[in-house]
Amino acid sequence: MASERIRRFSRTERLAHWWLAATTGLMTVTGAFLYFPALAQLLDRPTAKLLHLVAAIALPAGWLLLTLVGDHRALGRTLRDADRLDDDDLKWLSGGPRRLVNRDDEPPQGRLNAGQKLNLMVTLGLMVVLGVTGVLLWLGERDTTYRFAGSVHVHDLATLALTFLVAGHLYLALLHPTTSPALEGMTGGSVDREWARRHHAKWVAAEEASGAAEEPAEPAVLATGSERLPER
Amino acid sequence: MNSDRGIPLGRAAFLGTVVAGIGGIALTSRFSGAVSSAMSGVAGAIPVVKEIAPTKGWRIYAVNPPMPVFDPASYKLELGGIVDNARTLTWDEVAALPTELQVSDFHCVTGWSVNGVQWQGIRPRTIVDLCRPTAVTTHVTFFSSEHPYMDQLTLDQFLEADVMLATGMDGRPVPRAHGAPLRLVVPRMYGYKGVKWVNAIRFDPGPVFGYWEQRGYDIDAWVGDSNGL
Numbered sequence: 363m364a365s366e367r368i369r370r371f372s373r374t375e376r377l378a379h380w381w382l383a384a385t386t387g388l389m390t391v392t393g394a395f396l397y398f399p400a401l402a403q404l405l406d407r408p409t410a411k412l413l414h415l416v417a418a419i420a421l422p423a424g425w426l427l428l429t430l431v432g433d434h435r436a437l438g439r440t441l442r443d444a445d446r447l448d449d450d451d452l453k454w455l456s457g458g459p460r461r462l463v464n465r466d467d468e469p470p471q472g473r474l475n476a477g478q479k480l481n482l483m484v485t486l487g488l489m490v491v492l493g494v495t496g497v498l499l500w501l502g503e504r505d506t507t508y509r510f511a512g513s514v515h516v517h518d519l520a521t522l523a524l525t526f527l528v529a530g531h532l533y534l535a536l537l538h539p540t541t542s543p544a545l546e547g548m549t550g551g552s553v554d555r556e557w558a559r560r561h562h563a564k565w566v567a568a569e570e571a572s573g574a575a576e577e578p579a580e581p582a583v584l585a586t587g588s589e590r591l592p593e594r
Numbered sequence: 595m596n597s598d599r600g601i602p603l604g605r606a607a608f609l610g611t612v613v614a615g616i617g618g619i620a621l622t623s624r625f626s627g628a629v630s631s632a633m634s635g636v637a638g639a640i641p642v643v644k645e646i647a648p649t650k651g652w653r654i655y656a657v658n659p660p661m662p663v664f665d666p667a668s669y670k671l672e673l674g675g676i677v678d679n680a681r682t683l684t685w686d687e688v689a690a691l692p693t694e695l696q697v698s699d700f701h702c703v704t705g706w707s708v709n710g711v712q713w714q715g716i717r718p719r720t721i722v723d724l725c726r727p728t729a730v731t732t733h734v735t736f737f738s739s740e741h742p743y744m745d746q747l748t749l750d751q752f753l754e755a756d757v758m759l760a761t762g763m764d765g766r767p768v769p770r771a772h773g774a775p776l777r778l779v780v781p782r783m784y785g786y787k788g789v790k791w792v793n794a795i796r797f798d799p800g801p802v803f804g805y806w807e808q809r810g811y812d813i814d815a816w817v818g819d820s821n822g823l
Contacts, residue, residue, distance in 0.1 A: 487611025
């Protein structure tokens with residue numbers, strides 16, 4: 363008999379997610395201190411800038427470390443999942459706004475739904491853009507040859523776009539009734555099987571067909587509980 | 595789940611974001627110029643907007659809004675400190691001082707620049723000759739009518755050939771947003787040294803921290819050689 367829970371994210375995947383959240387959060391806060399004169403008076407510029415740059419370097423460094431010492435196959439699986447969108451994904455996207463209001467049944471989805479796939483890939487793209495423009499801004503402080511008017515515009519716009527994405531992400535993860543159970547997958551690794559069957563039907567069917575993702579009958583919300591399971 | 599099924603829209607979203615961002619560095623430079631031109635047209639028809647509308651990529655900062663309003667009838671420029679000839683000038687007296695033109699780039703410490711700004715202004719030597727600071731003077735402090743903003747240069751920095759107290763900008767009087775009627779221009783230092791809305795200049799025997807230097811910014815704000823990590 364299948365357990366009540368199903369493993370959704372490995373420890374490596376969760377660490378990659380929370381490392382992104384922590385470093386990006388720190389960059390957003392320190393960036394605001396550097397950017398807004400009113401806030402700049404509350405934290406001195408050298409400290410804010412040091413923290414901003416440390417976070418900017420720590421993000422890719424941490425991901426690289428996770429890739430080397432963690433479960434790189436899990437990270438690869440996530441990227442492959444996010445890369446491909448099938449017909450059900452396209453239907454999910456086209457009916458998304460109406461579904462949020464009417465709570466209509468959703469087309470069967472894989473481990474990541476279409477919105478999560480695009481959110482991940484656009485977020486990764488924004489990280490690259492912020493990294494490139496950040497390096498140009500850093501170089502421009504040393505040599506005005508590297509001061510392009512567009513660098514700061516694009517850095518600002520990318521930050522704004524990321525802020526909207528994160529705001530929507532937080533709403534869906536914390537407040538929206540049909541999506542908030544997904545947060546357990548990012549804290550402890552597993553989610554309620556019945557919830558997964560309703561919202562990620564193709565994934566659950568594939569996992570059950572392969573006999574994988576069995577979760578012992580134990581509370582899996584806390585990270586320490588699920589960490590006893592072998593990594594996938 | 596078979597990850598190989600479907601179309602690779604995920605990588606398209608990733609690459610599209612990266613291409614839009616990197617391409618945007620070049621495009622937004624041109625785009626911001628077009629926006630500035632459009633804004634100038636609109637702003638020209640509305641006097642109040644004309645005064646505060648930023649042009650050519652400027653970002654306007656104020657530490658104690660609203661920005662000061664220039665009134666020629668009541669404006670006073672106090673020149674004092676350790677000088678032989680402390681003076682208080684009216685606007686008419688300031689406007690009667692000799693001026694020069696220069697074109698220089700403006701760099702903000704937050705990362706943006708405006709190239710080719712045309713300034714018209716009073717050279718420091720004119721002020722120094724007027725006040726005659728004593729031999730112990732080493733620094734010059736500039737006070738803004740946007741209290742409590744102030745900043746300081748060494749006397750040698752103040753006397754650099756490209757420093758001026760600007761009364762005009764891009765062919766018209768310095769707009770309100772840029773420090774009307776008088777602002778300090780130090781092209782080779784970041785913009786926070788360029789005190790706007792100047793209403794007092796004091797010659798000092800030693801250094802004091804300016805507004806932003808009290809908050810961790812470098813005292814000598816040379817572009818390309820300060821405020822970095």
